[in-house]
Amino acid sequence: MKLGIMFPNVLAPCKDAAVLDELKAMAKANLFYLQARPQAFADEDFELTSEGKEALSALGDLGIEIVGWCGYNPLVGPDEVVAKSVDTIKRCLAFAQAAREVSDRTRPTVFSESGNPASHPDLSYEHMWGQIVGAVKEIAAEAEARDALFGFEPTRSNILDSSATTVKLIQEVGSDRVKSLFDPANTCGDKDTLEGAVETLTPYMILAHAKDVVLKGEGERPDYPPAGQGDLDYPRIFELIEPIGTCNEIIIEYVRTPEQANETITFLRQFCE
Numbered sequence: 001m002k003l004g005i006m007f008p009n010v011l012a013p014c015k016d017a018a019v020l021d022e023l024k025a026m027a028k029a030n031l032f033y034l035q036a037r038p039q040a041f042a043d044e045d046f047e048l049t050s051e052g053k054e055a056l057s058a059l060g061d062l063g064i065e066i067v068g069w070c071g072y073n074p075l076v077g078p079d080e081v082v083a084k085s086v087d088t089i090k091r092c093l094a095f096a097q098a099a100r101e102v103s104d105r106t107r108p109t110v111f112s113e114s115g116n117p118a119s120h121p122d123l124s125y126e127h128m129w130g131q132i133v134g135a136v137k138e139i140a141a142e143a144e145a146r147d148a149l150f151g152f153e154p155t156r157s158n159i160l161d162s163s164a165t166t167v168k169l170i171q172e173v174g175s176d177r178v179k180s181l182f183d184p185a186n187t188c189g190d191k192d193t194l195e196g197a198v199e200t201l202t203p204y205m206i207l208a209h210a211k212d213v214v215l216k217g218e219g220e221r222p223d224y225p226p227a228g229q230g231d232l233d234y235p236r237i238f239e240l241i242e243p244i245g246t247c248n249e250i251i252i253e254y255v256r257t258p259e260q261a262n263e264t265i266t267f268l269r270q271f272c273e
Helices: 019-028 050-057 079-102 125-145 163-173 194-201 234-241 258-268
Strands: 002-007 033-036 065-070 109-112 149-152 178-182 205-210 249-252
Touching: 002 019, 002 065, 002 258, 019 050, 033 249, 050 079, 065 079, 065 205, 065 249, 079 109, 079 125, 109 205, 125 149, 125 163, 125 178, 149 163, 149 205, 163 178, 163 194, 178 194, 194 234, 205 234, 249 258
Parallel strands: 002 033, 002 249, 033 065, 065 109, 109 149, 149 178, 178 205, 205 249
Antiparallel strands: none
């Protein structure tokens, strides 16, 4: 497994720094695998900026690879919200294709969560399930047209709240363009066992996340500290994920300060690279 981090993050020089300077800071920290927000490279319409093109063109010299793009938008809720989310994700896929044309150090892969059904008590579960199936079929067709991939991150509060619901959706949509991102903190301990989640998601897993979780009482929101500071068994996580040939990177998230980031990097490097 190779260690990476979300981009931008707390190790970047500052909010007003040029994107290329921020990427140089990642390389200096020996973080060569990034899951990135398109907004760092593009304008509000997801069109590459000149600064973004310059930064993407420099990836090879820096030794950096962008392993996926963030397109996190809810796919359940009012129909107009879902339609807007689908449009945004499709524009993310178009951006990912354009980025790939600038640099082969980027992967044309967009990741999203699925949306929280508890936020829409007026809608039935059946209606929301139909919404997400229809939305993902449309997204999958766009991914196919752009030779791209679309991946879901199952999350306990979302309609895709476990490995089982995620695979159910992928199989119902029936497209090999739809994959999964595995974040053990999002489902393990209540919705999934670690071993069960990995076994279920293995055919579809193309990326992993590294943060931790502290589960609380029923009805209480869990805490999500940095990796190594919660309940997860990280040696076992790496042992289980390592053999999966399609999942080669694990991306650090939920680090709020440079000190937290550096502590987390040191902790995780025991198990990878």
